[in-house]
Amino acid sequence: MHAIILKNPGEPEVLTWSQVLDLIPAPEQLLVRVKAAGLNRVDLLQRRGKYPPPPGESPILGLEIAGEVAAMGKDVTHYQVGDRVFGLVGSGGYAEYGVIDAKTAMLIPNELSYIEAAAIPEAFLTANEAIFTLGELKAGETILIHAGASGVGSAGIQLAKQAGAVVFTTVSSSEKMQKVAALQPTAIFNYKNQDFVTEIQTRTQHQGVNVILDFIGGSYLTRNMESLSAAGRLICVGLMGGATAEINLDVLLKKRLQIKGLIMRTRSLEDKRRMAEHFKTKWLPLIANRQIKPIIDSVFALKDASKAHAYMEKNIHVGKIVLEI
Ligand SMILES: NC(=O)c1ccc[n+]([C@@H]2O[C@H](COP(=O)([O-])OP(=O)(O)OC[C@H]3O[C@@H](n4cnc5c(N)ncnc54)[C@H](OP(=O)(O)O)[C@@H]3O)[C@@H](O)[C@H]2O)c1
The missing domain is CATH 3.90.180.10 (Medium-chain alcohol dehydrogenases, catalytic domain)
Structure with missing residues (x-):
């Protein structure tokens, strides 16, 4: 062959x-x-x-x-x-x-x-495992899905919406924003000119989101932790922004956060x-x-x-x- x-x-x-x-x-x-x-x-x-x-x-x-x-x-x-x-x-x-x-x-x-x-298979099975098995997302909860234009991100937006969650997502351009809008997330942030932490705080009345599906890793860790609610779950499936970061355990303890990783x-x-x-x-x-x-x-x-x-x-x-x- x-x-x-x-x-x-x-x-x-x-x-x-x-x-x-x-x-x-x-x-x-x-x-x-x-x-x-x-x-x-x-x-x-x-x-x-x-x-x-x-x-x-x-x-x-x-x-x-x-x-x-x-x-x-x-x-x-x-x-x-x-x-x-x-x-x-x-x-x-x-x-x-x-x-x-x-x-x-x-x-x-x-x-x-x-x-x-x-x-x-990769997009949907990964998104399902990350969002529901590890993230334990429930109807009515809020989720931030980074890289909404990615294969996994575009699948995750649809699954989370179908499950009755409020879905926020990030992209890098207005062209991607237009296309991802067709998936009807609650809000899309262009991370090149919008600060997703501020946007999430505003949109959630300063509660933060229950779950984050993250592909960026190190460079987003601090901001992801800031964006999570009390007892929030950060699910790490990619490391496009680096594998290492300093972690403020004070935030982890006070907010009772969980950080989980996945490799399919x-x-x-x-x-x-x-x-x-x-x-x-x-x-x-x-x-x-x-x-x-x-x-x-x-x-x-x-x-x-x-x-x-x-x-x-x-x-x-x-x-x-x-x-x-
Ligand atoms: N753990 C697992 O088992 C598993 C399984 C499948 C996929 N993944 C991970 O999930 C992520 C998405 O995979 P995919 O195949 O769906 O990818 P993809 O379709 O190529 O999408 C990747 C997207 O990530 C965004 N991005 C943000 N920061 C980036 C950076 N520094 N470099 C490149 N792209 C960046 C880009 O969108 P913007 O331009 O909007 O930023 C890009 O379109 C990857 O990190 C992959 O490794 C993990």
Whole structure:
């Protein structure tokens, strides 16, 4: 089969379309003829050699796939060749074929295309795990979702709204603000010319928000803590603004804050199966009937993965960038 491979870490041009060894599914896996694969921010880090795949995973990039079942391991009973499936993979999405654990895979609802399905797993499963499992967001509570134009952010806004929360979000430009407005958060702040701490204090009558979904990390820690309410929960899923920061524990104690972290990729197979099962029951029906939508910014041919990476690095996209075959 062919795949996008990475001979040496570096700029987008290091991604090349090459012949690689064919895959054989393990007993509990599906072999999937990939039709579309989602691009994720961490793919850029992996390309630069800063985010190696977990032990045992393929060195081929790509964390989510949608496609057609081509073959099955001997212990798989509930799928047939030709079924349309999608889901999270530990690695290996940028290829003509991928393998996925059969219990982590989900059937694509008839209403969704392969491209839409490939845009769902990382963004929506991450947002669901962060906001609800870790953040314990409840109806009527308030949440600040940073990077509202990101794949995960655009998913999180929709899930939080659907759950009956008041949703605030941040973006870096008026163009992104216009597009994110279509998701109908309660308010959007352009962090280039608005101070989100002041805005949150004003909008919450100085109570702060119950939950923050954060991708920025170090450079936002103090301001995030200032923006939280008493017993607020800060869920850290990305470190785009650095990994280290000084923390004022006095604020943590007095406000009884919780700070929690999440990495999806290294979660156990059991956890990934649980997350997929939960997602399938709770959110997939709402996606199938279009109450919630994967936001697709653009689609590139898989062979042009280098162009897709260069485009993501420009930071002008809103929602997901998808590769198709
Ligand atoms: N922990 C996990 O398991 C997990 C899983 C999936 C994703 N993530 C994390 O979630 C975040 C979003 O991922 P994604 O794939 O959805 O990304 P994405 O679509 O590429 O969006 C990233 C957005 O972050 C904003 N941003 C803020 N500060 C930035 C900076 N210093 N550099 C670049 N962008 C910056 C940008 O929007 P503005 O221009 O509006 O600022 C950008 O559009 C990433 O940090 C990723 O690592 C974590």
